[in-house]
Amino acid sequence: MQIGLWQAIAVALLYYICQSPWLGCMLTFCTVYRPLIGGTLVGIILGQPVLGMTIGATMNLLYLGFISAGGSMPGDPALAGTLGVALAIASKLTTAEALALAVPVGLIGNLVWYAGMTVNTIWLHQADKYAEAGDGRKVMFMNIVPPQIFLFIICFFPVLLAMRVGPAVIGKIMENLSGQTLHVFTVIGGMLPALGIALNLKAIAKGSAFVFFILGFFMVMYLKLDVLPVSIFMGIATIVLYNLSRTSTSRGGDSNG
Amino acid sequence: MVNTNEVVQEPRRVARRDVIKAFWNWFFFAQSSYNYERLQGMGVACYMAPILNKLYTKKEDIAAGLKRQMAFFNTEPSFGCLIHGVNIAMEEQKANGAPIGDEEINSLKTGLMGPMAGLGDSIIQGVITPILLAIGIGLAQKGSLVGPALFFVLETIAIVAISFAGWMQGYSRGREGITDLLRSGVLRKVLEYAGILGCGVLGALAAQFVSLSTPISMVSGTTTLKLQDMLDKVLPGLLPLALTLVVFYFVRKGKNANAILVALIVAGIVGAMLKIF
Numbered sequence: 001m002q003i004g005l006w007q008a009i010a011v012a013l014l015y016y017i018c019q020s021p022w023l024g025c026m027l028t029f030c031t032v033y034r035p036l037i038g039g040t041l042v043g044i045i046l047g048q049p050v051l052g053m054t055i056g057a058t059m060n061l062l063y064l065g066f067i068s069a070g071g072s073m074p075g076d077p078a079l080a081g082t083l084g085v086a087l088a089i090a091s092k093l094t095t096a097e098a099l100a101l102a103v104p105v106g107l108i109g110n111l112v113w114y115a116g117m118t119v120n121t122i123w124l125h126q127a128d129k130y131a132e133a134g135d136g137r138k139v140m141f142m143n144i145v146p147p148q149i150f151l152f153i154i155c156f157f158p159v160l161l162a163m164r165v166g167p168a169v170i171g172k173i174m175e176n177l178s179g180q181t182l183h184v185f186t187v188i189g190g191m192l193p194a195l196g197i198a199l200n201l202k203a204i205a206k207g208s209a210f211v212f213f214i215l216g217f218f219m220v221m222y223l224k225l226d227v228l229p230v231s232i233f234m235g236i237a238t239i240v241l242y243n244l245s246r247t248s249t250s251r252g253g254d255s256n257g
Numbered sequence: 258m259v260n261t262n263e264v265v266q267e268p269r270r271v272a273r274r275d276v277i278k279a280f281w282n283w284f285f286f287a288q289s290s291y292n293y294e295r296l297q298g299m300g301v302a303c304y305m306a307p308i309l310n311k312l313y314t315k316k317e318d319i320a321a322g323l324k325r326q327m328a329f330f331n332t333e334p335s336f337g338c339l340i341h342g343v344n345i346a347m348e349e350q351k352a353n354g355a356p357i358g359d360e361e362i363n364s365l366k367t368g369l370m371g372p373m374a375g376l377g378d379s380i381i382q383g384v385i386t387p388i389l390l391a392i393g394i395g396l397a398q399k400g401s402l403v404g405p406a407l408f409f410v411l412e413t414i415a416i417v418a419i420s421f422a423g424w425m426q427g428y429s430r431g432r433e434g435i436t437d438l439l440r441s442g443v444l445r446k447v448l449e450y451a452g453i454l455g456c457g458v459l460g461a462l463a464a465q466f467v468s469l470s471t472p473i474s475m476v477s478g479t480t481t482l483k484l485q486d487m488l489d490k491v492l493p494g495l496l497p498l499a500l501t502l503v504v505f506y507f508v509r510k511g512k513n514a515n516a517i518l519v520a521l522i523v524a525g526i527v528g529a530m531l532k533i534f
Contacts, residue, residue, distance in 0.1 A: 136306030216460025
């Protein structure tokens, strides 16, 4: 499929939006930043919404437990979900091939994050000066305008370039991929969700809460339940445990007092 | 003349409209200039700047307020809203002569940012987002555009509701209310149980979406013994579980996420080439 200039511009713009705060800081991060949404939007831009959605959904599996904690990022789902999906549609890749593309693309996208985290200190020091002078409007300006101009430059232009030259390059690479190589990527694709889940687990598993991870795992394995029913049962169990612990502590308090 | 003016000054209030305006300011630009040095520090000063302009008339007071609010700050932006509501309430009290020093404002913020980040990471990144994503991806893989649409709508409702409620609660309860909440230990308890729920959901996600199997088989006489069949009889999902736990072990040891990512890719390539996986 031939990608027009305007479509390439739209995808590049979409990638900037995924990284920007214009839909709300946390809301952007929890919606368009995910390949499920990004891929669907790319599909709409390229006139194949369902195809974009399906590829995006598969790529999103890599980033299922994706978490940003303490300012570090394991990969960039947004670049995989926008540029990755667009290139996959343009080069008529299968979903397994698209997964193969998502891994390196997501890694490259990390650069945007680190570049922003580093360069934004420039505006911070500028803002310090304005704070010293008591000029609140200029502090707000420094928080919003310069970092977004910088972010736009490092997001928009590289993606636009990749959209123009990418399909030809990807086509060449994929022609030379054997069945064995695709199997390799399918294996990697199955393994990578473990990383996001482990990172997420590290952030939230405190003390004995970890046994519930094992419980959730075997509820799916033995009872063949989906994530939603497991979540419902877990939610009810958590509420019961919470109430039990409250009554037991208050009773303990009575006997002590 | 100036002196008499100061003596009979009316209390300086922040209008509800300004509190809500500050909320949207934070909602959008909390991490607009996220950086290694002070993370969300500039985002805090950004929403507070218009409020300081309302509370103070003297340039020095505004400058002192901006400097105070530009300190290092980092939390989960949605649950963190509670802190900012309190922060505004404290600035308001301070402007009206309450004996609140820079230290107290800063220690309230830094004291709350850890628990709020824990709560936010557990509930938003650990529970709400993965559950909604799992539902959305499930529908999407069946070819239904309802999947992404539903995910987008539910996620938006959850995040806006949590953020806005926290912000207004923090402002109306103020420092005393929040200190009471902290002292009662409710927050720590909720955090603990949110962690339990999150762990359960992550376990389900690992079971459903981490996949690893082995094609190794042994031929003895006329029968072929498939290793995977044997493993399934011992414990279904043994390989995905073992993989997740190994990765978790390294994550917990503080290994860099990108290093683990590369290690996983290498392991996948080697394993697939050698026909182990």
